Amino acid sequence: MASRGIERTNLAGDGSSHEGFLRHKSYRWLKIASLLCLAAIVAYMLIDVEPRPNGGSWYGYTLGTIGALLILWLTLLGLRKRAMTRKKWSLKGWTSAHVYLGLSLIVIATLHTGFQLGWNVHTLAYVLMMLVIASGIYGVSAYAFLPQALSDNRGEMTGAQMVDAIASIDKQIQISAQPLSDEDSAVVIGSLGEDPFGGGVYRRLTGGALKGGNAAALAYVRARLGEVGGGEAAIALDQVAVLLQRKAGALNRIRRHVRYRALLEIWLYVHVPLTFATIAALAAHILSVFFYW
Amino acid sequence: MAFLLRNISRSASGREIIRESRVDEDLLRIGRDPNSDIRLNDLAVALHHATFELVGGDLLGVSAEMGLTIEIDGSAVGFGRIHLPSGGDVRVGPFLLRILPKAAGSADVAIDIERAEDDAVLEKVDLRRFQLSSVMPGKRPMAWISVLLILGIFMAWPIWSFYQGRTESARYAQGYHPDRMWNAGPLSRSHASLEHNCQACHVQPFVPVRDQDCKACHTAIHDHADPRRLAAATPGLSGFRRLRMQFGAMFGQTPGRCVECHREHEGAQDMPPTPQQFCADCHTDLRSRLPDTRLAAASDFANGHPEFRPLVLVNWSGEQPQMQRLALGANAREMSNLKFPHALHLDPRGGAAQMGRTLRSRYGFGDSLQCSNCHIPTPDGTRFQPIDMETDCGMCHSLAFDQLGGTIRTLRHGAPAQVVGDILSLYRAGGPQRPAELSAGARARPGDVSQIRAAVQFAAARNNLGMRADQAVRSVFSQGGACFDCHEVTPAAPGRLNYGIRPVAFPTRYMLHGWFDHRQHLVVQRPGQPRLEGNEACASCHGARTSNSSADLLLPDLNSCRACHGGEHTNRPVASTCAMCHDYHATAGAPAMLLRQQARGRRWESTVIRVNDPQAAAPQRQ
Numbered sequence: 001m002a003s004r005g006i007e008r009t010n011l012a013g014d015g016s017s018h019e020g021f022l023r024h025k026s027y028r029w030l031k032i033a034s035l036l037c038l039a040a041i042v043a044y045m046l047i048d049v050e051p052r053p054n055g056g057s058w059y060g061y062t063l064g065t066i067g068a069l070l071i072l073w074l075t076l077l078g079l080r081k082r083a084m085t086r087k088k089w090s091l092k093g094w095t096s097a098h099v100y101l102g103l104s105l106i107v108i109a110t111l112h113t114g115f116q117l118g119w120n121v122h123t124l125a126y127v128l129m130m131l132v133i134a135s136g137i138y139g140v141s142a143y144a145f146l147p148q149a150l151s152d153n154r155g156e157m158t159g160a161q162m163v164d165a166i167a168s169i170d171k172q173i174q175i176s177a178q179p180l181s182d183e184d185s186a187v188v189i190g191s192l193g194e195d196p197f198g199g200g201v202y203r204r205l206t207g208g209a210l211k212g213g214n215a216a217a218l219a220y221v222r223a224r225l226g227e228v229g230g231g232e233a234a235i236a237l238d239q240v241a242v243l244l245q246r247k248a249g250a251l252n253r254i255r256r257h258v259r260y261r262a263l264l265e266i267w268l269y270v271h272v273p274l275t276f277a278t279i280a281a282l283a284a285h286i287l288s289v290f291f292y293w
Numbered sequence: 294m295a296f297l298l299r300n301i302s303r304s305a306s307g308r309e310i311i312r313e314s315r316v317d318e319d320l321l322r323i324g325r326d327p328n329s330d331i332r333l334n335d336l337a338v339a340l341h342h343a344t345f346e347l348v349g350g351d352l353l354g355v356s357a358e359m360g361l362t363i364e365i366d367g368s369a370v371g372f373g374r375i376h377l378p379s380g381g382d383v384r385v386g387p388f389l390l391r392i393l394p395k396a397a398g399s400a401d402v403a404i405d406i407e408r409a410e411d412d413a414v415l416e417k418v419d420l421r422r423f424q425l426s427s428v429m430p431g432k433r434p435m436a437w438i439s440v441l442l443i444l445g446i447f448m449a450w451p452i453w454s455f456y457q458g459r460t461e462s463a464r465y466a467q468g469y470h471p472d473r474m475w476n477a478g479p480l481s482r483s484h485a486s487l488e489h490n491c492q493a494c495h496v497q498p499f500v501p502v503r504d505q506d507c508k509a510c511h512t513a514i515h516d517h518a519d520p521r522r523l524a525a526a527t528p529g530l531s532g533f534r535r536l537r538m539q540f541g542a543m544f545g546q547t548p549g550r551c552v553e554c555h556r557e558h559e560g561a562q563d564m565p566p567t568p569q570q571f572c573a574d575c576h577t578d579l580r581s582r583l584p585d586t587r588l589a590a591a592s593d594f595a596n597g598h599p600e601f602r603p604l605v606l607v608n609w610s611g612e613q614p615q616m617q618r619l620a621l622g623a624n625a626r627e628m629s630n631l632k633f634p635h636a637l638h639l640d641p642r643g644g645a646a647q648m649g650r651t652l653r654s655r656y657g658f659g660d661s662l663q664c665s666n667c668h669i670p671t672p673d674g675t676r677f678q679p680i681d682m683e684t685d686c687g688m689c690h691s692l693a694f695d696q697l698g699g700t701i702r703t704l705r706h707g708a709p710a711q712v713v714g715d716i717l718s719l720y721r722a723g724g725p726q727r728p729a730e731l732s733a734g735a736r737a738r739p740g741d742v743s744q745i746r747a748a749v750q751f752a753a754a755r756n757n758l759g760m761r762a763d764q765a766v767r768s769v770f771s772q773g774g775a776c777f778d779c780h781e782v783t784p785a786a787p788g789r790l791n792y793g794i795r796p797v798a799f800p801t802r803y804m805l806h807g808w809f810d811h812r813q814h815l816v817v818q819r820p821g822q823p824r825l826e827g828n829e830a831c832a833s834c835h836g837a838r839t840s841n842s843s844a845d846l847l848l849p850d851l852n853s854c855r856a857c858h859g860g861e862h863t864n865r866p867v868a869s870t871c872a873m874c875h876d877y878h879a880t881a882g883a884p885a886m887l888l889r890q891q892a893r894g895r896r897w898e899s900t901v902i903r904v905n906d907p908q909a910a911a912p913q914r915q
Contacts, residue, residue, distance in 0.1 A: 054558075116477070118479075121474050122477055174336060177336050185336040201425070257423065269425070276436035277440060280439065280440040283444065288448070
C-alpha cells in the first residue's frame with residue numbers, strides 16, 4: 001500500500017528495513033484504534049441510555065471528551081511534523097497514529113451523536129469533522145497512488161527541463177513559421193503565447209487545456225495543409241505542424257504533472273482549514289451545550 | 294539620401310554582434326517578408342508591417358499597414374512622424390528600431406535594429422508555478438477566516454442574542470433569534486410550542502434547567518413522596534452511579550430534578566409510558582429500606598401486587614365516620630348503616646322483580662331489576678353517584694301514611710324527629726280518616742308493605758284496641774316498621790320518642806391511590822368466556838347477586854382483575870403497567886398516562902372529565 005515516494009524516505013541509520021507509516025510497527029496504531037472503536041461500540045450497545053442514546057448522557061459526555069481531545073491531539077501533527085525525530089515517538093509513528101486514531105473518530109463521534117443529527121451547531125461540528133476525515137482518507141490514498149503516476153509522467157525530467165523544452169520548441173516554431181502569411185502566423189502566435197500553467201484550480205485538477213493556444217494552432221495548420229496542397233507554403237506549414245505537435249506533447253506532460261501535483265496537494269487545502277473550522281465549531285458546540293445546560 | 298542600418302544581436306555570452314547595411318532609397322519597407330528592406334523575423338511582425346519614408350529634409354514618415362499599429366516613442370499609432378535631428382524610437386513587435394539623431398549636414402539616416410525582448414525570453418521560469426499553491430489562497434488565511442466566521446455566527450451571535458432576549462423578552466419569543474442554532478433536537482410534542490423560545494427553560498447561562506422553571510407552568514404537579522424518604526427508598530446505588538451523581542452535583546445537577554426523568558430535545562415524540570421497572574426498582578422491596586412504610590411490596594400486577602386495601606367505613610355511630618383500609622376478604626365488612634340485601638333485589642323470581650314488572654310502565658324496569666336502575670354513573674362515567682332515597686329507593690319504597698283528599702302525605706325522609714311529629718299529629722287531629730289504600734281505589738301500590746301496615750295499625754287504633762299514637766311511632770321505628778327495615782335506628786330513651794337514624798354512607802370511591810374507570814369496563818369479556826354487558830358485566834366483578842347483607846364489601850378482589858390484567862409483560866389480554874392505575878405524581882384524578890392517551894385519541898372511551906373533588910370519595914350523609 002505504501003507508495004514508492006514514501007518508501008524512498010529511508011532515514012539512514014534506522015537499523016531496520018523500511019516500513020511505511022501505514023504499517024508502522026506491524027500496524028500497532030491500527031490495532032489500538034480498532035480496539036478503541038470496538039470498545040466504544042460494545043459499550044454503546046450495552047449501556048441503556050434513557051430515553052435514547054444522546055450526547056448528553058454520561059456515556060455521551062465520555063465519548064465527546066475522548067473525541068474532543070483526539071481532535072486536538074490530531075491537530076498537533078501540524079506542529080509535530082516540523083520536527084522529524086526517530087525512536088519511540090518518531091514522526092512516522094506519530095503519523096501512523098494520526099491516521100488510525102483519526103479514522104477511529106468516525107466511530108467515536110458518530111456514537112457521541114447518538115445518531116441524532118439536525119440543522120444546528122452540533123451537527124455542523126460533526127459534519128466539518130467528517131469532511132476533515134474524508135479529505136484525510138483522500139490524502140492518504142493520493143499519497144499511495146499518485147507519486148507513481150507523477151514519476152512516470154515526468155520521465156526523469158525536472159520541472160525546469162520541461163519548461164525549457166517548451167521554450168526551445170517555441171524558438172523552432174518562430175523560425176519555421178517565418179514564411180507563413182500574416183493570417184497563418186497570427187494563429188501560430190497563439191501557440192507561442194500559451195501558458196502551460198494557465199487556468200485556475202479546476203483546470204489544474206482536471207488537466208484541461210485552455211481554449212485556443214497550441215491545440216487551436218495545430219488544428220488550424222493541419223487544415224491549412226489540406227487547403228494549400230503543395231509548394232513552399234506547404235513545406236513551411238508542414239514543418240510548423242510537426243513542431244506544434246511536439247509542443248502539444250510537451251505541454252501535456254507539464255499539464256499532467258501540474259494535475260498530479262494539484263491532486264496530491266488539494267486535500268491539504270481542505271484538511272487544514274477545515275480542521276481549524278472544526279475546532280471552532282467544536283468550541284461553539286461545547287460552549288452552547290453548557291450555556292444552555 | 295540613404296538609410297544606414299545597424300542590426301544588433303547578441304551572442305550566447307552576451308557579446309554584441311553588429312551587422313551593418315545601407316539602403317539607398319527614400320522609402321524603407323519593414324516586415325517579415327524576406328524581400329523587406331528591414332526584415333524582422335518574428336511572427337509578431339506582419340509580412341509587410343510598416344513603411345518609413347523621408348518627408349522633406351528633417352522628417353521621417355512612419356506608417357503602419359492597414360489594421361496594424363506601430364509604437365512611436367511609446368505610443369501605439371497607425372501613422373506618425375519623427376523629427377530626424379532629434380531622433381526617435383519605433384517599436385515593431387519585439388523589435389526596437391532606434392532612429393539616431395541626424396548629424397547636421399549628414400544625408401544618411403542611421404537606424405539601430407535590436408530585438409528588445411531577448412532578455413525577457415531568457416528569463417528563468419518560476420518553478421513554483423508547478424505547485425497548486427500558485428493558484429490557491431493560502432491555508433492559513435482560509436483557516437483564520439473560517440474560524441472567525443464560525444465563532445462569530447455560531448457562538449458570539451447566539452450569546453449576544455441571549456442577553457438581548459433577556460431585556461426584550463417579547464420580541465425574543467416572536468422573532469428569529471440565533472440561539473436556535475444551538476437547538477440539539479426537537480422538543481417533545483407537548484412542548485412543541487416552546488421550540489423557538491429557548492429562554493422559557495434555559496433561564497440562567499451555565500445553570501442546568503431548574504425545577505422552578507418547569508413549575509412556572511406545571512403548577513399542579515405533586516412530588517411523588519417526601520424527597521428525603523424518596524431518597525432513602527431508592528435502592529442501593531452502584532458505586533459508579535453514586536460517583537456520577539456526585540460528579541453531577543458538583544455542576545448543580547442535583548438528583549431528583551424534573552429533567553432527570555423528563556428529558557427533552559430527544560425528538561418530536563410523545564412522552565413514553567412509564568415502564569413498570571421504574572416503579573418496581575423501589576417498590577419491590579420498599580420496606581427493606583423504609584421500614585416504617587405502610588405500602589406493601591409491588592413489582593408486577595400479575596405476580597407481585599398486594600391485595601386491594603380499599604378505604605372502608607367501619608363504624609359511624611358517633612359524630613365522625615371511622616374509615617379504615619382493609620384488605621379484601623372475609624373480614625372486610627362495611628358498616629354503611631343501611632340494610633340492603635342486594636340478592637333480594639336482584640333475584641329475578643323474587644318480590645322485588647315482581648314489583649319491578651308491575652311498575653314497568655312507569656319506570657321502565659325490565660323483567661328483573663338492573664343495577665343501573667339504582668346506580669347512576671357520574672357524568673364522566675368513571676364511577677357512580679351516591680344512592681338517593683327519593684329517586685332510587687322511592688320508586689318502590691313509599692313513605693305515604695295518610696291521604697287528605699287527593700294529596701298523599703309522606704313521612705319526611707332523613708328527618709326522624711319530623712316523622713315522629715307527623716305521626717303524632719295524625720292521631721291528635723281527632724281520628725284518622727280512612728286511608729285510600731284500604732278503599733277500592735286504584736291507587737293501591739302492590740307491595741307497599743309499610744303503607745299497608747300503617748293502615749292496619751291505623752284501623753286497630755280506630756277500633757279502640759288500646760293502641761295509642763306513641764305505639765304507632767314506636768312501631769315505625771321498631772322491627773317490622775318502615776324505618777327499621779332499612780335503617781339502623783338508635784333507640785329512644787325510656788318513655789320518650791326521640792328515635793334517631795344512623796347516618797348512611799355511600800362511598801363513591803374506595804381506592805384513593807388507584808384508578809378504576811367503570812366506563813372502560815361496561816363491556817367485560819374474560820378469557821374464554823362470553824362477552825358480557827349490562828347486569829352481567831357488573832355481576833362478573835361484583836358479587837351482588839349472592840349478597841344478603843349490605844355489610845358485604847362487593848368489591849372485586851385482585852384475582853378478579855387478574856383474569857384480564859397482567860403485568861407489563863404478560864400473556865393476559867391487557868398488559869398493565871403500574872401507570873395504568875397509579876400516577877407517579879400522585880394526583881386524585883386519572884393517571885397522567887391515561888390522560889395522555891386520551892389526549893392522543895388512543896382510547897376507545899373517555900375518561901377526560903377528571904374528578905377533582907377529593908370530597909367525592911368521602912362518605913356522604915343521606
